[in-house]
Amino acid sequence: MSLDFPLDRAAHPLPGAERRAILADPGFGRWFTDHMAVAAWDTERGWHDGGIRPLAPFTLHPGAAVLHYGQEIFEGLKAYRHADGSLWLFRPRDNARRFAASARRLALPELPEDAFLRAAEELVRADADWVPEADADGPEGSGEQSLYLRPFLIATEPFLGVRPSAQALFRVLASPAGPYFPSGVTGVTLWVTETYARAAAGGTGAAKCGGNYAGSLAAQNEAREHGCEQVLYLDSAGHGTIEESGTMNLCLVTRDGELLTPALGTILEGVTRDTVLALAPELGLRPVERAIPLAELRSRVAEGTVTEVFAAGTAAVLTPVTGFKGEGYAVTVGDGTPGATTLALRRAVLDLQYGRTEDRHGWLHRVR
Ligand SMILES: Cc1ncc(COP(=O)(O)O)c(C=O)c1O
Numbered sequence: 001m002s003l004d005f006p007l008d009r010a011a012h013p014l015p016g017a018e019r020r021a022i023l024a025d026p027g028f029g030r031w032f033t034d035h036m037a038v039a040a041w042d043t044e045r046g047w048h049d050g051g052i053r054p055l056a057p058f059t060l061h062p063g064a065a066v067l068h069y070g071q072e073i074f075e076g077l078k079a080y081r082h083a084d085g086s087l088w089l090f091r092p093r094d095n096a097r098r099f100a101a102s103a104r105r106l107a108l109p110e111l112p113e114d115a116f117l118r119a120a121e122e123l124v125r126a127d128a129d130w131v132p133e134a135d136a137d138g139p140e141g142s143g144e145q146s147l148y149l150r151p152f153l154i155a156t157e158p159f160l161g162v163r164p165s166a167q168a169l170f171r172v173l174a175s176p177a178g179p180y181f182p183s184g185v186t187g188v189t190l191w192v193t194e195t196y197a198r199a200a201a202g203g204t205g206a207a208k209c210g211g212n213y214a215g216s217l218a219a220q221n222e223a224r225e226h227g228c229e230q231v232l233y234l235d236s237a238g239h240g241t242i243e244e245s246g247t248m249n250l251c252l253v254t255r256d257g258e259l260l261t262p263a264l265g266t267i268l269e270g271v272t273r274d275t276v277l278a279l280a281p282e283l284g285l286r287p288v289e290r291a292i293p294l295a296e297l298r299s300r301v302a303e304g305t306v307t308e309v310f311a312a313g314t315a316a317v318l319t320p321v322t323g324f325k326g327e328g329y330a331v332t333v334g335d336g337t338p339g340a341t342t343l344a345l346r347r348a349v350l351d352l353q354y355g356r357t358e359d360r361h362g363w364l365h366r367v368r
Helices: 016-024 065-069 092-105 113-126 210-214 217-225 271-283 294-303 340-353
Strands: 035-042 046-054 072-074 077-081 087-090 146-155 167-177 188-192 230-234 242-245 249-254 258-261 286-289 306-313 317-326 329-332 364-366
Touching (some): 065 146, 072 092, 072 210, 092 146, 092 271, 113 167, 188 217, 242 249, 242 306, 249 271, 249 294, 271 306, 271 317, 294 317, 294 329
Parallel strands (some): 188 230, 188 317, 258 286
Antiparallel strands (some): 035 167, 077 146, 087 364, 146 167, 249 306
């Protein structure tokens, strides 16, 4: 039986004036819309009780497995308002597939792709007024507004033994997102941690589970102590090859026209990463996925054969990486400012997401 998401409209949505005040400067992750998508699962009934309901707290038994063993997964994707007012999701089936893959890794029930998609669509329709208008004018990056969707799935069975939960709850929250770079795209510096690893072969690095992010917070603190905004993780076995940043995949642009990125394995298979790999040839770049030694990154950045570095992820799209620091070294990428290829690729992705160029890859999914 397919899972439906009928709307139970909020009786007291936020008044329009208050919503508009929030949308004027939403920031990221601070505000939530009037509704959420819900569904439940248990071993007897499978998926059931789908719906779009007024956003509300829910009660959880203190013995719920998620609170003890972190059996939880999540996703992140955005809804975009095009200039004609229509609303679109970008490659949502890729998020649905990754959600199912994460569920398998965390021994949670797989939500069928179609149900994931319907939940996202119906929530965006119910909260359509919350999707901000994009503004193509102003400094690069300043008009990038969207409605961020956060699907998640938690293990709710009250039981203290370590085994897969027999009950789970699915929710999708929506949160308006302002521009990541309100006053123009700037670069970040990455701290190459050798204290902490994000993932090991056979571990959960390729899944989007909460524990990966809880474990990243100490590394993030370490980065800040060294004056860096983000972390660059290395492989856990030898600390010799580069993996990814805490919430973004890493890409290198070489002087001879390669778009180089670490191969899949222990990293998260980013939708943005895949998008830039697919768009690379359109900008005259050859996409290459392979293991990248840290020593190669350092020497090629220093000698100038790696000309640009950027991080790719849904939240910031493409973030220029203008430098690295590690124990006893600091490297500046190029002249220390965002690179032209990075900015061109960034623009190409955004033009697609906001419907300003033709969607030849069939990545856009109309919601309304
Ligand atoms: C660890 C990690 N790597 C990469 C990404 C980028 O993935 P995407 O482009 O699908 O947002 C994310 C964000 O979801 C992430 O959490």
